[in-house]
Amino acid sequence: MAWRCSGSSNAALIDNMWRHGLITDPAVKAAFERVDRAHYAPVSPYDDSPQPIGHAATISAPHMHASALQHVLPFLLPSARRPAPRVLDVGSGSGYLTHVLAELVGERGLVVGLEHIRELRDLGEENMRKSEGGRTLLEGGRVKFRVGDGRLGLVEEARRGEEDGGTRWDVIHVGASAKEVHTQLLDQLKSPGCIFIPVDDDEVGYSQHIWRIEKDAAGKVTKHCLFGVRYVPLTDAPRGS
Numbered sequence: 001m002a003w004r005c006s007g008s009s010n011a012a013l014i015d016n017m018w019r020h021g022l023i024t025d026p027a028v029k030a031a032f033e034r035v036d037r038a039h040y041a042p043v044s045p046y047d048d049s050p051q052p053i054g055h056a057a058t059i060s061a062p063h064m065h066a067s068a069l070q071h072v073l074p075f076l077l078p079s080a081r082r083p084a085p086r087v088l089d090v091g092s093g094s095g096y097l098t099h100v101l102a103e104l105v106g107e108r109g110l111v112v113g114l115e116h117i118r119e120l121r122d123l124g125e126e127n128m129r130k131s132e133g134g135r136t137l138l139e140g141g142r143v144k145f146r147v148g149d150g151r152l153g154l155v156e157e158a159r160r161g162e163e164d165g166g167t168r169w170d171v172i173h174v175g176a177s178a179k180e181v182h183t184q185l186l187d188q189l190k191s192p193g194c195i196f197i198p199v200d201d202d203e204v205g206y207s208q209h210i211w212r213i214e215k216d217a218a219g220k221v222t223k224h225c226l227f228g229v230r231y232v233p234l235t236d237a238p239r240g241s
């Protein structure tokens with residue numbers, strides 16, 4: 001996909017993804033347009049490809065982020081029954097997806113980027129601070145970055161004035177490949193709620209598939225295998241971080 005959808009500017013990259021059907025939802029397109037990928041990818045930010053960001057992590061390709069967003073979109077956008085969506089972004093890395101997610105959850109929403117490497121937790125926040133839009137989201141409390149093991153999920157208090165919804169999540173996005181769908185993540189998902197997660201097909205972890213896991217209002221869980229991917233693994237934190 002990279003050869004078709006790369007662009008010479010952020011607007012050109014997004015426009016190419018739109019014209020090639022990789023972004024199909026206008027709200028998602030508008031959210032991408034508000035976030036300059038150059039603030040997050042140290043090299044070739046407008047290529048539709050993953051790039052290294054240090055600490056053996058990569059910023060995913062833009063078309064992968066678009067796919068992730070569109071697969072969870074009904075659970076992400078604010079509505080009368082979900083006025084303050086809560087989103088956990090496990091393995092936030094560069095912070096790019098965390099920022100785009102925050103552009104979609106509305107004024108009362110909350111997006112938490114969770115990293116097990118402190119330097120990457122800090123990198124995500126620093127990258128967001130490069131733009132006025134990013135600074136506004138951080139200072140207004142719509143986005144937070146935390147350090148922790150994403151396999152355990154996260155208990156995060158609600159924003160002030162949003163206390164009725166509890167600490168569970170409407171959406172959990174996982175940006176690294178898991179050995180299994182961890183029960184903590186399923187338990188921390190609201191009913192209804194949705195998880196987007198790459199899972200290893202076997203012990204070796206050489207092949208992986210994205211799973212979309214939906215919990216309905218009654219708590220019934222349905223799992224759909226979407227497509228094959230190559231993500232970095234969800235692991236123990238390196239020593240010293």
Ligand code: SAH
Pocket residue numbers: 055057058059060090091092093094095096097114115116117120148149150151175176232233234235236237
């Ligand atoms: N969404 C990010 C992806 C970064 S790569 C982006 O596009 O920039 C995957 C990230 O998962 C890495 O930053 C890595 O540090 C993080 N990670 C790996 N195992 C983890 C764990 N157990 N808990 C939290 N983060 C983890």
